[in-house]
Amino acid sequence: MTQDAAIRAHVWISGKVQGVGYRLSTEQEARKARVSGWVKNLPDGRVEAVFEGEQDAVEKMIQWSHYGPSAAVVKNVDVEYETPQGLSDFQVTA
Secondary structure (H helix, E strand, O other): OOHHHEEEEEEEEEEEOOOOOHHHHHHHHHHHHOOEEEEEEOOOOOEEEEEEEEHHHHHHHHHHHOOOOOOOEEEEEEEEEEOOOOOOOEEEOO
């Protein structure tokens, strides 16, 4: 993938999204979609993620974020598009 073809979305997900396997499921979905980035829990109860890759794959991850794993109850997803940083893998961070 060339850097020119990549987009980056910074995403904040709120609702019942902690303690339901949201981060692990996000990592699994991102790897299937071949999207780079990271996901982590925030102290305020939200989940924060960055998705970087081809536009279709990143948009797919944003759409997935609206539902998450079966135990999640997503209330809101905020998205900001940023300049891609050239990330090469996807990981769950602290």
